[in-house]
Amino acid sequence: MTTIPTATRQIVLASRPHGAPTAENFRIETVELPAPAAGQVLVRNTVMSVDPYMRGRMNDTKSYVAPFQIDAPLDGGAVGAVVASRSDAVPVGAHVLHGLGWREHAVLPAENVTVIDTDAAPASAYLGVLGMTGLTAYVGLTAVAELRAGETVFVSGAAGAVGQVVGQVAKALGAGRVVGSAGSAAKVERLRELGYDGAFNYRETSVRKGLSELVPDGIDVYFDNVGGDHLEAAIGHLNRFGRVAMCGAVSQYNKTEPTPGPRNLALAIGKGLTLRGFLVGHFPDLAEEYRTRATAWLADGRLQGDETFREGLDGAPQAFIDLLEGANTGKMLVRL
Ligand code: NDP
Numbered sequence: 001m002t003t004i005p006t007a008t009r010q011i012v013l014a015s016r017p018h019g020a021p022t023a024e025n026f027r028i029e030t031v032e033l034p035a036p037a038a039g040q041v042l043v044r045n046t047v048m049s050v051d052p053y054m055r056g057r058m059n060d061t062k063s064y065v066a067p068f069q070i071d072a073p074l075d076g077g078a079v080g081a082v083v084a085s086r087s088d089a090v091p092v093g094a095h096v097l098h099g100l101g102w103r104e105h106a107v108l109p110a111e112n113v114t115v116i117d118t119d120a121a122p123a124s125a126y127l128g129v130l131g132m133t134g135l136t137a138y139v140g141l142t143a144v145a146e147l148r149a150g151e152t153v154f155v156s157g158a159a160g161a162v163g164q165v166v167g168q169v170a171k172a173l174g175a176g177r178v179v180g181s182a183g184s185a186a187k188v189e190r191l192r193e194l195g196y197d198g199a200f201n202y203r204e205t206s207v208r209k210g211l212s213e214l215v216p217d218g219i220d221v222y223f224d225n226v227g228g229d230h231l232e233a234a235i236g237h238l239n240r241f242g243r244v245a246m247c248g249a250v251s252q253y254n255k256t257e258p259t260p261g262p263r264n265l266a267l268a269i270g271k272g273l274t275l276r277g278f279l280v281g282h283f284p285d286l287a288e289e290y291r292t293r294a295t296a297w298l299a300d301g302r303l304q305g306d307e308t309f310r311e312g313l314d315g316a317p318q319a320f321i322d323l324l325e326g327a328n329t330g331k332m333l334v335r336l
Pocket of ligand 1: 136251328
């Protein structure tokens, strides 16, 4: 018989960072674990996600998602196995996806977990290529940028969790040329293996030069994960009626001062550009469509999602810190 744990370890916010987060901003603690009440399940978390948006939640500022609170546990995507259940809908042994990461065990209402099929894909895939980051790539390309067959696509942060999927899905949807930028030679090489037509290392080549060399005829869609110099260069390089899916601005998340906008924004007028921000959560209706299509693309080899694993809850803060510095290829995850 499995013993039901009565305590667990979790990570709380010890202090708010100024600039890049450090280990001192996090604290690990052991807390009592309540037995599940009626309708609840107890999950042994096996893998948790660290994501760039969590950096914003470490600030005490109003945003689309509530800030983390000092001395309170962090949260975020996680997968695990149900070890105790008081819900008929989610039995013991089920593998589930939920939002209480940053801890080894979670007790939560069964309605807040999604049962996942670990025969179809490893549980970790539901945090990446089949999960939130994969869906972000899909909605950005389809609903936001309205990608059409034959168009040229540029993706920044291309070797990350969202970026890897953007390039491959763009190809699967019939894009013409697809190019990306990333922060190391190894990442650039990996992008070519994944079917990108070209890629450059933005730490060695300016974005403007990289685009001029790889796509001299311009781009139709820019999928922006980075902001800053990438966005400015892309605006300069977009063709008439080009579209920007404004997904993220990771180059700015650790900045301590407000960052200036692109200096060439007025080019959007003459070119008739559309710059559209979005959150994946704005498009819940596309989740099932994406899951079905992505499962088929994974099966026929058109889609792959790399994973970079760190080990243990103690390693989670450093995994998050390193994610913002580019230590990951594909999805950054922590095995618990
Ligand atoms: P990634 O896996 O892409 O990890 C972050 C990456 O950012 C790093 O690997 C690093 O790669 C890159 N990076 C860090 N600093 C810089 C910089 N100064 N300039 C350029 N690149 C930098 O994370 P995700 O795939 O999870 O997220 C990608 C983006 O999408 C983020 O901006 C995130 O906030 C956003 N996002 C938005 C969502 C939405 O609903 N709108 C949902 C999910 C994510 P490198 O080595 O190449 O520098």
